[in-house]
Amino acid sequence: MENRLNLDFLKVEFRKLYTEINNIFNYKGKDIVIHFKSIIEYIILIIYDKNKILYDDKVGLNENITRLYNKELITVKIYRAILLILSQVNIYYQCRSDEDEIEWFNDFIDKYKGKIYEVLVFMAVKCGEENYSLILNGLDEDEKSIFTQYLNDNENNKVEDKEENKIALYESEGSGEDKDSDEIKEKVSRLVEAGENYYLGRGVEKNNKEAFKNFIEAAKYDSEIAEAYLGLFYERGFAVERNYELANKWYSRSAVKGNSFAQYSLGCLYLNGTGVKKDYQKALIWFGKSSESEYSPAYYQLGRMYYNGYGIEKNLKFAFKWYKKAAEDNLPAAQHALSYMYKTGEGCERNIVRAYYWLEKAAENDYEDAYYIIGKSYLEGICFEINYEKAYHYLKKGYEAFDTDCIESLADMYYSGLYVDKDVMKALDLYNKSIECGNTNIFFKVGKMYEDENMIDEAIDLYDMGSKEGDLKCIQRLGIMYYNGELVKRDTEKAIKYIEIATENKAPHAMYMLAIAYLRVNKFGEDTTRIVKKLLEEAYELKSQFAAEYLAFLMLAEKKDGKDINEKKLLEYLEFGFINGVVGSLFQYGYIYEKGIAVEKNLERAYSYYRMAADKDYVKAIVKLASWYKVGKFLPQDINESIKLYTKAAEHNDIEAIENLINIYELGMGNSKSDIKALKYVFNLIELDALKGKCKLAYYCLAGIGVEKDENRAKEIIKEIEDIDKGTADNLRSVLAEKSLISMSQDEIISTYMEGIDLGNxxxxxxxxxxxxxxxxxxxxKYEEYFKSAMAGKELGIKKCNYIYLKDILRKKEENSIVTEEEIMIVKDLRDMVDKGIYEAINDLLEWYNMRDKTDDKNYYELKKQAVFYNIKRTKKKYKKKFSRQETLNVITIISVFILIMIMIYAMIK
Incomplete structure (x- = not known):
């Protein structure tokens, strides 16, 4: 061995240790020795970790080494070698200078490199998972001797399974033959070809067992191709029981011989931790070796590792480079990844055209994840021109691959008839197929489609399935349906139950709906309004524009009741609703400008907001404009425009609009009398409000309005009304008696009205x-108490009671000779009563102008015009003129003078 140790065997499993040891030669001074000691400690920690023993930090390094020896986890030879190395390291304390230490360290490495190498080999073989027998050919004799010693020791102490014995057997069986001979090479080639034929079903029936037999036979002669196939068979469980450890062994045998597929597969095992401990460094090494053979899947995996920073510093440019190499080799997964990088501009210049080019390439190469995006792109014209044929092509491929999104979009095409004939039932079948395949995002969408097809039971089933999956839209829809009685029997309690579930998940719209439901049932009695406001405010904080609208509605209602409100907060709610497109907020803006609440009164601005809301089919705004046309408020009085708008609102089943149409046609306002049309809307009213509608119908049957007079039918209707609400029936009987349509005495009329009051009508x-x-x-x-009881309705906001109150005050004011400002204000209030539908006030006002203010021709003739418009018959009232004392004296004087003159004339004639 050279002075520097050849530690390449550490690269695969112990790369950190390999790096640290190599770096030690770059240290200067005393840091060299300190660092070397920490490396020894790191080796000991690896051994502890491999054997699942807790390293004790409370005792010294030597003690921890001794514990390994006592547990027979290191041999006596290794134990002594480690202690000897540490004892020599401790000599650094005797060094006097950095130069002395460097000299010492070089001598130390030269002298003890064999023992250091042996410790590292022992640690690698005992603690690693690689088959180090595969690297022996690349070692010198000294190194090979050390490895062989510990490899043999490992084999002797390990009970090998049958397959490992097979590997050894195959090696020994082939060992007697010349593996490099042409005859053996030909034999191996035939075995591998036969194995591939059976595996691929090429020319023969596909048979993995026969394929395995041929590959295992070829592997006896060290065929790297056969070994790679065996790795694949054990990894996938083809013809044999899945065994990742044996897959690793076969891949390793093939990989060291340079087989690119085996190298790639081995990298995948380490990357994913499949059957081995996850190790990004090893994965990176094997992918790198495979890429050297230009194996495109390895390019792709290298791209992944650089993109995600697996075992290496994240580098998007390198990721792009490797993805692009694989994509150009027609690897669909890489084409898909490259498309994404072009789309996001990661590691390259953003280019949407290139992104969709590569995505379609991936789809053409049957990459399933690309089908939906490309199909949807052609369907909606995203990057490509709309092409329903291509959309259908790719979505159909996705359908065949059980892609839920593709199935859903294919259903969309059938539902709308795009490229294919429209087929709603086929579309619904496909939607359900998508759900069966795991698409839990379309319960609400498909439920609404079933609603549109009037398949209510199916819709509710889907909403129910969605609610069980926690789909808030489905939960809310069920709540709304039961709350409003849409397509199902109305059940407020059930509605609240569903909406409360959504509210628990902090769904703002559900909070809004729950607040409305609580109000409807007065859930908490006197505390309901407070709780509802709190719930709405929480929903508003979560950005519910509908909560903002309703909070504004509550504040405006409080203002109407004479309560003080926070006008700044009101405007905040209105603005939030307005900018978020809530039509109701447009209407509310119109209202505050009409009434001058929080803003200066401005009918022109009020009209503009009402008009905007009406153009968006907001029924309240349509009715408001209809009423303005009817009474001539800001707009010219025009019964035709009023009828047109009321009719539009009636199409939305608005009761107020229907009642106004009934009155217009019944009374003949603006010369629009039509008994038939009035009767038509009476029947519409019955569908929406049975009591109100039947009251009108009973009156029509007795008066012969739109129908022939039918007293018996009227009696039947009155009895039906009485069965529902006796108070309403009492009111109806009294009104009919007043009109002389049924027979009742004066006292009976009064007592019947009183009974209705007692019943709360x-x-x-x-x-x-x-x-x-x-x-x-x-x-x-006799009737004073009755009148007092009736006028109590004024406090309840009953318009007719307020009318009588004003009328009575006006009569008292008329007793004074001078018209006061207070009297004029009362006249104005009575004028407002006309606009509120108390048309009989017109006659009172005409009489007032006739007797008290003849100079105001404009208002007088305007009222006469209104009387004609509303078809009000004029009733004359006799006033007794009262004179003051002075006026009486003046009259007497005039009469006396007149008599005196007459006497004088008579005398002259005589």
Missing amino acids: PDCYGNLAVYLYNNNLYKDK
């Missing part, structure tokens, strides 16, 4: 108040 409050007031019964002591 809100309409009874206002109708009774109007009835008592207009019939001048409200001051009658």
Whole structure:
């Protein structure tokens, strides 16, 4: 051996140790000896680790070495060699200078290099996993002698299995023949060819057992090809039981002879830790050797190692280089990897065209991971022009490879009829196939498709499957369906159960839905609003735009009730909803500008927001604009535009719009009377609100509106209403009696209204108040308490009660001779009542202008116009003019003077 030890055998399994020992010659001064001692300690640690013994840091190095000896884990010869080396290392303490130590170290290496080498060989053979017998041919005699000693010792102490005995047997069987003779070479060639024929099914029926027999026979003569095949058979379990250890041995025998496939396969075993301890350094070495033979899969693996930094510093440029070499050799996995690097610009200049070029190459070479991306690209025109034929081609290949994404996209093509005939049922079958193959991302998508096809049971089954997989969309959809009663029987409790599951996963939309559900059922009584707000605020913090919209809605409702609100927060909610495309926030912006909440009142801006929301089919905005056209607010009064918008909202089953259409056609507003159309919308109303609709129908049957008069049918309907809600039936009977359509006395009408009030019917409050007031019964002591009970509806927000309240105050103000500002404000409030649908207030206002303010021709004639528009019949009221004392004296004086003049004229005539 030369002065520097030949330690190449350490490269494969103990590369770190190899590097450290070589570096020691580059140290200067006393650091040399200190470092060498740490190397000895590292060797001891390797032996401890291999034998799964805990190294004791509390005792010295010598003691730990002695423990190995006592446990018979190192021989006496190695034990003495290590102690001798350490004793010589300790001499460094006697050195006086760095120069002395360097001189000493060189002498030490020259003198003890044999013992150092022997310790390292012992450690490698006993602690390594490689078959070091394979490297003997490259050693000098001294080195070979040391290796042979410990290799033989290893064989004697190891119980070998049958296959290892076979290997030794094959070596001995072939040893008597001249393996280099032409005859043997020809024999081996025939065996290998026969093995390959059976393995590939080339010219014969495929038979791995026969292939194995031929390869094992050829391996007796050291055929590297046969040995490589045997490694493959043991690795994959072809014809024999899978055995990674034997795969490693056969690959190793072939690899050292230079077989590129075996070298590559051995690298894969070490890279993945398959049957051996994972070792990136060994993998790198074997891939490097295989690449020297231009084996393209090795190029690819080297690319992987550089890309991921496996056992080597990450280097994207080198990764790109190796991937490109493999890709150009038509290796599909490398083509796919190279495509990704071009797409991301890692290790190269970003180039999407090149990325898709190499990706399609991979797909052409049947690389399954490329099918979906290329197929989808042709389907949607990503990088390529849309080509449904090519899309179908690649997606079909993916379908045959059971790629779930490809199956899904193929289903999309059948569902939409792209390149293939549209076939919804085939598409749904493919979607289900994708799910069966493990695609858990499309439960919601396919469920919605089943909904569209009105296959509700199938849709619910998929949503249920998705909910069990934790799919939040499916969970939320089930919650919404049961909450709204969409396609299923409404079940709020079941809805809350589903939505609560999604809420636990911090799904913001689920939090929003849960808050709405809690409000609907008043889940926590008086505490519900507080809990709902907290839930909505949490959803808003998680960026739920719908939560922001509803928080704004709650704040606006509080403002309407006269409560103070945080206007800055209101605007924050509105802005968040608006910028995130919530149409409801557009409507709310319109509302705050209409009412002047948190902003200056501006009807033009209010209209612009309402219009934007209406253009997006937001029903509330459509109804709002319809009402503006009806009453002429900001917009010119136009019944045709109003009807057009109400009709559009009615198509969305909006009850308010339907009720307005009924009133327009029934009353003939704007000369639009149509009993048939009114009746049509009554039937629409019945479908949405049975009580309201049937009340109208009963009235129509008695009044003969749109149908022939049918008293019996009306009675049946009233009885149906009573079975549902007696309070509503009481209100209806009283209203019909007022219109003289059924027979009831005055007291019966009043008592029936009162019964409805006791049952909580809100309409009874206002109708009774109007009835008592207009019939001048409200001051009658007999009915005073009834009137008081009816007017309690004012506190409940009943519009007719507020109308009577204003009307009564106005009547009292009229007793004064002078029109006050307060009186004018009351007139204004009554004018607003007309816009709210209390059309009878028009007559009260006309009479007021006629008697109290004849100078205001503009408002007077505007009201007369409105009376015509709303088809309100004029009712005249007799006012008794009251004169002041001075006015009375003036009148008496005038009359006296007139009489005196008449007497004088008479006297003159006489």
